[in-house]
Amino acid sequence: MRSDTTSYLFGLIGVVIVAAITATWLPTLGIASSALLFLLPVLLVAARGGLGPALMTAAFGALAYNFFLLPPRFTFRIHGFDNLVSLFVLFAVALVTSRLATALKARESEASHRATANAEIAQFSALLARGEASDAVVAAMKWLADGYGEARFLSQGTLPEEGNGFSTLDLSAAAWAMHNGDITGHGSSVMPAADWTFVPLNPRRQSGTDLLAIARPVSGNTRDESGVLQLQGLARLLGQARDRIALDMERQARERLEDRDAFRRTLLASLAHDFRTPLTVVTGELAKLAHGDAGAANALAEAKRLDRMMNDLVGATRIESGALMPHIGAVDLVDVVSDAATSFDGQNPTLRLTQTVAADLPLVEADPVLLRHILTNLIDNATRHAISAVSIGAQDRDGSVILAVEDDGPGIPETDHGRIFERFSRIEGDDRSGGSGLGLAIAKGFADAMGMIISVEESGSGGARFCLVMPVRKIATP
């Protein structure tokens, strides 16, 4: 406004000066040159921008020209057509020049605005990239508060309570912004009466977005469209920075977990290895004494069980780590059963261990090592619960072979049948078990890995019968 007043003033003064000069030296200058001189103030004022002052200067100039120079001089009477032409030219120059100047000015100011905005964005990105990501976000928020007004994050799904600086209208605007990903509130086209501007951090996310809330500028001015657009750009940068932090934290957490897992696995593997050295010495020395000494024989049996428990621990970590890759091939159950049963030879002289595996049973599909471990655990479990007999049998039924290990012990209550394969589960009131609590869980884990079904039922004698169902191997004839 003020610049316009100055322009009017400039115009008046310019015309007065030109009028004075031309009026004084008219005989020397001649009428044509004098007319041209009146263009000068119009051009100058028009070039400052603003159509009004330019037209006023043109009109005033035309009047002065008419009054001081055109004959009859010192009257406003117009003679002839040429006077009208000069008037028209003055107006045309005023119009065109001021238009051009205004457009140029507008473009200039737009460019300078854009430069400021870009500089701001660059500064903001630099701020976000500096140092620890979470510190950078805090610094960026402070920068926003300094430049734009109080800034806060609003997380999705956790809208703040009313009062906290937010009115009901603010909160509705925030909810809208979160849900739709639009800018809302002060300065925007949605609920502009709100006191805060809510800018989505991740506007393109389908599931809704976190928000940047910026308070109305302290100056009390209304935030204009370019300010809001700028905020949108800044919020997007902030959103990206926060996504990176979230991703980083997720990766770090995962790495920590993996490290711990790997550590546990190696620890256990080397523990198992180190454990076997003393165990070898113990079993070796006990074996020398065991001939004829019931105590030493008992200790030997227990030492062997310790080794089985260690194998179970290693097996459990293999199952848990998902590192179990069964090598399925043709397996003769006669091999597996006789091998597993042999390791229990003489371990408990009061128990009768019978094997009834027909020599013409079809071959099965299994991993022989895992299958032996399963069977060892089932036999171990049975010998710990049996009163006098454990029997291992296998039967061919409908394209499957069912391997069964049964004991004549107290059996397992039917309510526990589902639970028995869980880790560390032992039946309540059972004080004779003495197992690691892992044996059956490992049997189940290995069976699962080979795609076999393991189950428990009541045996004929009231004890427990564990059954493992495996597929028959279709043999290509040699």
Place this chain on the structure above:
Amino acid sequence: MTRILVVDDEPAIRRLLSGILERGGYQVELAENVREAISAVERSRIDAVLLDLGLPDRDGLEAISAIRTKHDVPIIVVTARDDTAEKIAALDLGADDYVTKPFDCDELLARLRSALRRSGKAGSADAVLTFGPVMLDTAHHRATCREEPVMLTPREFSVLATLMEAGGRILTHAAILERVWGKAHVGDIDYLRVVIRALRLKLEIDPSQPVLIRNEPGIGYRLMECPSSK
């Protein structure tokens, strides 16, 4: 006197093995690592090596190939690792047999005897093989078990002859398959299972509880000594 080299970095295991071996009538030499083991084999006459795979200076598998390239001494691997692939690798590199810690000392001595027997008659391909109750006349393709003649198919005969030549040492499935069926069939373990089953029906007293042909899960087959005692 037969000299056995015990290679193990654990003093307690060395003591245990020395005790077992000396009571078995062997003379014992000790080594703590691969370097000492190789120099012991170079320096003096060693009849068999008991080799731990987890040695401090070099991988035990390397030790097998290092000894094997120069010496034909029987090697029995004594390992604490329950790793089937490692055992097979050891056997493929030329180890004669293995025992897993904690081992049974009777079993260890049996393996040692088998390994020593192999080296005793290396090179001499006998026409008549005997092992326990079984006798094979390879020249005339005749077999007897407990003095009774047994009819064997050519494959069965060939598998049994292969096992008997090993004389109680473990043979990997792949080794037997290659020997009997040829290189193209080293993975066809089904063939072997079927033939072993047939052999058991003809040779074992109770084929459902075999004591002569013993399977080591995932590794291979061996013949067991004095099955009558079981």
